[in-house]
Amino acid sequence: MTDNLLLQAILVALVAFFGYMHSYMGSTMWNRPIIVSALTGLVLGDLKTGIMVGATLELVFLGAVPIGASNPPDMTSGSIIGTAFVVLAHEPVAASVALAVPVATLVLLFDNLQMTFVLTWAAHIADKYAAQGDYKKVEWVARIAGIGNKVVLAVIVGVSFYLGIPVIKDVLAVIPDWIITGMDVAAGIIPAIGFAMLARMIVTKEMSAFLLAGFLAAAYLNISVLGVALFGVVIALVVYYGSKNKQANEAEVTVDDNEF
Numbered sequence: 001m002t003d004n005l006l007l008q009a010i011l012v013a014l015v016a017f018f019g020y021m022h023s024y025m026g027s028t029m030w031n032r033p034i035i036v037s038a039l040t041g042l043v044l045g046d047l048k049t050g051i052m053v054g055a056t057l058e059l060v061f062l063g064a065v066p067i068g069a070s071n072p073p074d075m076t077s078g079s080i081i082g083t084a085f086v087v088l089a090h091e092p093v094a095a096s097v098a099l100a101v102p103v104a105t106l107v108l109l110f111d112n113l114q115m116t117f118v119l120t121w122a123a124h125i126a127d128k129y130a131a132q133g134d135y136k137k138v139e140w141v142a143r144i145a146g147i148g149n150k151v152v153l154a155v156i157v158g159v160s161f162y163l164g165i166p167v168i169k170d171v172l173a174v175i176p177d178w179i180i181t182g183m184d185v186a187a188g189i190i191p192a193i194g195f196a197m198l199a200r201m202i203v204t205k206e207m208s209a210f211l212l213a214g215f216l217a218a219a220y221l222n223i224s225v226l227g228v229a230l231f232g233v234v235i236a237l238v239v240y241y242g243s244k245n246k247q248a249n250e251a252e253v254t255v256d257d258n259e260f
């Protein structure tokens with residue numbers, strides 16, 4: 001049993017490392033819950049539950065995007081641990097929310113400390129090599145520090161899985177039913193927060209008409225979400241190429257003030 005749990009912890013750590021490396025490849029977004037939760041379910045032998053948990057947590061972390069110096073909760077660790085909890089403890093999918101959010105917040109705190117001290121120290125080393133004109137060593141410092149940061153976070157997730165899942169299962173067994181019911185209610189409310197965070201960033205006066213059109217199409221024309229999305233792609237292409245042609249025409253119109 002211990003050997004099996006250790007193997008699962010290693011696989012979970014590898015999934016976490018894969019998720020964290022998305023930023024190393026230019027932010028591919030494969031760190032999203034819908035990806036890492038599915039992979040976690042796959043390595044734990046329950047792909048279906050992993051996908052279901054990923055879809056649920058995707059709503060929770062929908063608006064979790066870094067803006068400037070502000071970092072959102074670490075959804076990669078929260079999604080992986082939340083999925084593992086549901087799969088191994090055979091709990092409802094909604095229960096993943098109660099674990100994913102606090103785990104994501106704690107790992108974010110550790111990551112911020114790591115970036116404040118360890119990565120800042122690496123930046124000073126890179127500055128020293130840059131002053132010497134040794135660009136190859138600057139590149140290696142950036143690569144080692146960047147990948148090392150991901151390795152540390154992946155190890156934290158793997159160790160948390162190895163030590164935490166049995167403990168969490170025992171704790172859950174003594175939690176009263178009314179608290180579990182409250183978690184289920186919260187699981188239905190928290191996704192609305194994710195939508196609100198996303199809407200706050202993207203809803204503008206120019207975009208509100210398109211948002212209303214999509215809502216009306218889904219509500220009164222019985223068009224599926226996929227259909228609304230495809231119509232949105234068509235509208236986006238029309239607007240994009242229309243504005244592009246307008247800019248090209250404006251560039252061709254020149255005013256000649258030279259009368260001679």
